[in-house]
Amino acid sequence: MALMVFLNRVQFGEGALAELPAELALAGILRPLVVTDPGVVAAGLLDRLLAVLPAGMAHAVFAATPPNPTERAVRSATQAFRAHRADGVIGLGGGSPLDLAKAVALAATHPSEALAPYAVVEGGLSRITGAAVPVVAVPTTAGTGSEVSRGALIVLDDGRKVSIGSPYLIPRAAVCDPSLTLGLPPRLTAATGMDAIAHCIETFCAPRENPVADAIALDGLRRGWRALPDAVADGANRAARAAMMLASVEGALAFQKGLGAVHALSHALGALPVSPHHGTLNAVLLPHVLRFNAPAIAALVPRLADAMEIADASVEALAQAIGTRNAAIGLPSGLAAMGIESAQLPAAAAAAMRDHHHLTNPRRATEDDYLRLLRDAHPGQGA
Numbered sequence: 269m270a271l272m273v274f275l276n277r278v279q280f281g282e283g284a285l286a287e288l289p290a291e292l293a294l295a296g297i298l299r300p301l302v303v304t305d306p307g308v309v310a311a312g313l314l315d316r317l318l319a320v321l322p323a324g325m326a327h328a329v330f331a332a333t334p335p336n337p338t339e340r341a342v343r344s345a346t347q348a349f350r351a352h353r354a355d356g357v358i359g360l361g362g363g364s365p366l367d368l369a370k371a372v373a374l375a376a377t378h379p380s381e382a383l384a385p386y387a388v389v390e391g392g393l394s395r396i397t398g399a400a401v402p403v404v405a406v407p408t409t410a411g412t413g414s415e416v417s418r419g420a421l422i423v424l425d426d427g428r429k430v431s432i433g434s435p436y437l438i439p440r441a442a443v444c445d446p447s448l449t450l451g452l453p454p455r456l457t458a459a460t461g462m463d464a465i466a467h468c469i470e471t472f473c474a475p476r477e478n479p480v481a482d483a484i485a486l487d488g489l490r491r492g493w494r495a496l497p498d499a500v501a502d503g504a505n506r507a508a509r510a511a512m513m514l515a516s517v518e519g520a521l522a523f524q525k526g527l528g529a530v531h532a533l534s535h536a537l538g539a540l541p542v543s544p545h546h547g548t549l550n551a552v553l554l555p556h557v558l559r560f561n562a563p564a565i566a567a568l569v570p571r572l573a574d575a576m577e578i579a580d581a582s583v584e585a586l587a588q589a590i591g592t593r594n595a596a597i598g599l600p601s602g603l604a605a606m607g608i609e610s611a612q613l614p615a616a617a618a619a620a621m622r623d624h625h626h627l628t629n630p631r632r633a634t635e636d637d638y639l640r641l642l643r644d645a646h647p648g649q650g651a
């Protein structure tokens with residue numbers, strides 16, 4: 269048996285931002301709260317969005333989304349939502365503002381003040397209802413795919429980084445205009461792009477039956493793997509920017525099938541105080557997880573290698589190609605270079621065991637497996 273669902277309206281292409289008013293009208297949003305972050309504002313993208321809102325539309329802005337969105341930030345943004353008497357949320361930015369937008373749509377309309385009861389791992393799926401107000405997502409990075417996904421990653425007050433997910437949190441529309449990513453710096457282009465590529469690879473390897481998702485994942489992988497170096501080398505390369513934005517959408521359309529150990533571990537590490545970037549973590553972890561998964565994914569490797577145009581269809585060749593690619597696009601070679609200390613690895617291994625993506629890794633991992641894997645990914649500190 270397979271459950272296959274494809275998902276929301278996606279306005280895609282150069283100039284798609286002009287479709288925002290029509291999408292707001294379809295979603296029934298008359299008084300939006302725009303959720304974004306300081307980097308997006310500084311890049312002039314909030315101004316571009318506000319310029320296309322219908323004349324006279326009463327809007328409010330919450331621009332203080334932190335790099336990894338917190339429950340505290342959700343409270344602040346929800347206050348802004350209520351003060352404005354908003355009826356919907358526009359998420360503008362990378363994964364963090366989009367996730368925060370979804371969390372506000374939930375928090376403003378559901379009974380629990382605390383967010384923990386809504387976490388997937390706490391059985392939150394059944395507590396999230398259609399009372400959630402509509403969200404329209406406008407991504408300004410290409411990687412997270414949050415614009416078409418049901419999930420929001422939030423760091424709770426107790427320090428856990430959890431996924432809150434429900435079909436009711438899928439944005440009503442994604443307005444995907446690649447021109448919004450033209451100014452994204454090379455390092456962020458690289459990191460977010462590798463998040464998209466990790467989605468495609470991990471969900472393709474997840475042990476659930478969903479051949480449609482597999483096909484989308486392979487298409488996204490082919491597109492993203494080919495375009496990412498060009499997007500990093502020349503941010504103004506519009507064809508590469510569009511390819512990356514589509515790979516991002518495809519990765520997230522496909523990952524309803526499940527992710528795996530890369531994301532279980534990156535969620536655990538993403539809750540650390542140094543707030544490491546999600547995509548960078550995934551890029552660093554991906555070769556190590558592929559090697560760990562090798563016994564379980566042998567039959568899948570030829571199709572991955574084909575999509576990545578790698579002649580040697582072996583796990584080791586894929587892992588090495590990803591490591592080489594990471595270096596070529598300016599990403600760090602290991603966790604130590606990201607400011608993560610070896611003493612923090614055991615707790616991360618334990619936390620990964622509690623992440624819901626742990627359950628869809630193709631090879632069942634133990635806490636010891638995760639710790640070994642993290643130490644392999646943490647060269648240079650003798651761990």
Ligand SMILES: [Fe+2]
Binds near residue numbers: 412463467531546
């Ligand atoms: Fe991700």
